[in-house]
Amino acid sequence: MQKVAILGFGIEGQDAARYFLKRGAEITIFDKRDDILNAEWKKKSIKCVCGKNYLDNGLEGFDLIVRSPGFYRFHPTLVKAEKSGATITSTTTIFFEECKTPIIGVTGTKGKGTTARMIDLALKEAGFKTVLAGNIGEPMLSRLPEAQESDWVILELSSFQTIDLSRSPKIAVVTNITTDHMDWHKDRKEYVQAKEMLWKHQERDDFLVMNPDDKTSRELAEKAQSKVVWCDYRKELPAENLQVPGNHNKANACLAYKTALIAGADGKKAWKGIQKFKGTEHRLEKVAEVGGITYINDSAATHPESAIAALKAFREPKILILGGSHKGVKFGHLAKELAKNNVKAVILIGQTASEIEVEIKKTKYNGQIRKGLENMSDIAQNARKLATKGDIILLSPACASFGMFENYQDRGEQFKSAVQGLR
Numbered sequence: 001m002q003k004v005a006i007l008g009f010g011i012e013g014q015d016a017a018r019y020f021l022k023r024g025a026e027i028t029i030f031d032k033r034d035d036i037l038n039a040e041w042k043k044k045s046i047k048c049v050c051g052k053n054y055l056d057n058g059l060e061g062f063d064l065i066v067r068s069p070g071f072y073r074f075h076p077t078l079v080k081a082e083k084s085g086a087t088i089t090s091t092t093t094i095f096f097e098e099c100k101t102p103i104i105g106v107t108g109t110k111g112k113g114t115t116a117r118m119i120d121l122a123l124k125e126a127g128f129k130t131v132l133a134g135n136i137g138e139p140m141l142s143r144l145p146e147a148q149e150s151d152w153v154i155l156e157l158s159s160f161q162t163i164d165l166s167r168s169p170k171i172a173v174v175t176n177i178t179t180d181h182m183d184w185h186k187d188r189k190e191y192v193q194a195k196e197m198l199w200k201h202q203e204r205d206d207f208l209v210m211n212p213d214d215k216t217s218r219e220l221a222e223k224a225q226s227k228v229v230w231c232d233y234r235k236e237l238p239a240e241n242l243q244v245p246g247n248h249n250k251a252n253a254c255l256a257y258k259t260a261l262i263a264g265a266d267g268k269k270a271w272k273g274i275q276k277f278k279g280t281e282h283r284l285e286k287v288a289e290v291g292g293i294t295y296i297n298d299s300a301a302t303h304p305e306s307a308i309a310a311l312k313a314f315r316e317p318k319i320l321i322l323g324g325s326h327k328g329v330k331f332g333h334l335a336k337e338l339a340k341n342n343v344k345a346v347i348l349i350g351q352t353a354s355e356i357e358v359e360i361k362k363t364k365y366n367g368q369i370r371k372g373l374e375n376m377s378d379i380a381q382n383a384r385k386l387a388t389k390g391d392i393i394l395l396s397p398a399c400a401s402f403g404m405f406e407n408y409q410d411r412g413e414q415f416k417s418a419v420q421g422l423r
Contacts, residue, residue: 001026005059005086007078008068009036012091015139016066017046019094028062030054062086066094069135069160074186088164092157095140096167099147101131104154104259107162107198108175110306111252114244114283115175116156118256118274125273126265128152135161152263163194165201172199172226173209173259175252177216178305192216202226209259211251231258238271244279246313253277282412284310287419292389295380295419298396299412302327304334307398311341317391318343319383323371324350324399324411334398335359343367345386347379352399374404376411380418 004025006016013029020027021044028047029036032054037046049057059065059081065088067073073088082088096103106116113136120132131147133140134155147153155169177195199208206226210217213232221228233247233254242253253274260270279285282300289295298310307322320343331352338346338360345368348356353371360369368386373379383393395415397408405411 002064003062004028005030005062005065006068007031007059007065007071009033010068010070011139013066013068014041015141016068016091016094017041017044019091019141020066021046025064030059059086060084064089066090069158073163090161090164091139091141092134092155092161093165093167095144095147095155096165096169098141098144099153101147101150101153102171102263103169104152104171104173104263105157105162105169105198106134106154106173106175107157107159107195108173109178110301110303110309111175111248112156112158112173113280113300114249114277115173115252115255116154117280118253118277119173119259120154121273121276122256122260122270123152123154123263123265123273125276126260126269128263128265130154132156157198159191159194162198163190165197168199168201168206171207171209171259171262172202173255174198174211174214174217174220175255176211176214176305177220178303192220196220199224199226207262209255209262211255213251229258229262231255238267241275243275243277245284246309248309248313282408284313285412287416288423290384290419290422293384293387294392295415296392296394296396297412297415298394299401299408299415301396301398302400302408304329304331304398307396308334308337308341310394310396311337311343314392314394315342317388319345319347319386319391319393321347321349321379321383321393321395321415322397322399323348323353323356324397324404325402326352326355327400331356331359331398332362335363335365338367339363339365344391345370345383347371347373347383347386349373349379349397350399350401350404356398376414376418377421380415380422384422 002025004020007030009029009031030049055077106112123130128151131150131153135158136156208224208226209229212230231254233250285297287295287297301307348371401408401411
């Protein structure tokens with residue numbers, strides 16, 4: 001009987017457990033949280049090592065160790081187990097090994113979720129049967145049977161998932177590569193290399209679809225052995241009538257359009273599918289218009305580049321809600337963009353508030369700066385007092401959400417609830 005350790009018992013860890021239970025494996029779950037097994041899982045034949053000291057006795061004695069995306073690939077305990085003979089894998093790696101259907105893998109620092117969804121809509125409109133999964137929230141292994149019966153599989157993949165890939169998709173799509181997750185990766189070089197693993201194993205007849213505006217993509221393309229396809233939205237979009245704002249979304253749409261063409265879709269049908277994309281929750285989501293003031297929820301903007309894209313998507317005067325928990329990125333570039341993009345006032349929140357304030361004060365920005373607010377109701381009320389008719393109140397934090405909120409979804413939901421309370 002194969003002895004399998006699963007590191008982390010979130011969505012992907014549970015997906016892995018179901019997969020290996022069906023195959024008769026002896027499973028042990030490792031998780032730093034206490035009491036993670038609900039009634040469903042307590043009925044299963046699995047062991048659990050939980051709590052803050054869950055790795056104290058190491059990971060020796062397992063044939064296979066499945067790490068969840070949040071578990072660092074080069075954690076000393078994992079490296080030691082690997083040297084002792086264990087095979088290290090992930091649900092992403094297993095999916096690539098098992099899936100016989102051609103895969104479109106989408107990655108990037110920002111925009112990968114939007115681009116993956118646009119590709120899915122484009123191919124569906126063109127008559128293809130597709131499966132959309134990955135970092136987008138759909139666990140991969142549970143969808144393997146459906147994937148095997150489809151024409152294309154579209155996977156949204158983070159650097160956590162690509163860092164140890166040993167296979168590459170038929171089509172790799174890269175929205176952009178800046179810097180992110182410096183609280184997880186050793187340094188920027190490792191982060192970029194993790195992204196590059198998505199297409200490192202491609203063959204000459206595979207495709208790498210990239211944005212020419214991204215400097216890092218241009219540099220990495222020189223080493224690619226597959227066919228590089230550039231997508232310049234200023235020249236190659238069949239039209240601009242999208243339902244989502246911003247040039248960044250035009251760039252995403254261009255990547256999706258060219259990818260659909262490579263996959264065999266009719267161009268007119270592919271574009272019709274892309275036009276159906278109305279955005280996703282917590283990404284430039286219009287919450288309400290109250291008293292002539294528009295409220296936008298962009299809580300999914302957990303990176304400075306995403307917040308900059310949000311600022312550029314609206315010409316109206318803006319009250320920006322900014323800050324959160326730290327991911328090891330710098331805020332200097334974002335601070336400089338405030339004065340350029342009609343930001344009247346900034347409300348700084350969370351762990352990074354003081355650091356962002358220091359960077360703002362180095363620039364020519366002369367709008368108001370508020371901080372010290374500790375709940376979303378107070379934040380929304382203060383933003384309303386700073387705004388006048390015709391303004392936009394924009395939650396685009398440029399940071400992770402932990403500390404004040406459970407995750408970016410919780411942050412966005414609390415913002416929407418607070419806005420409804422202003423009516």
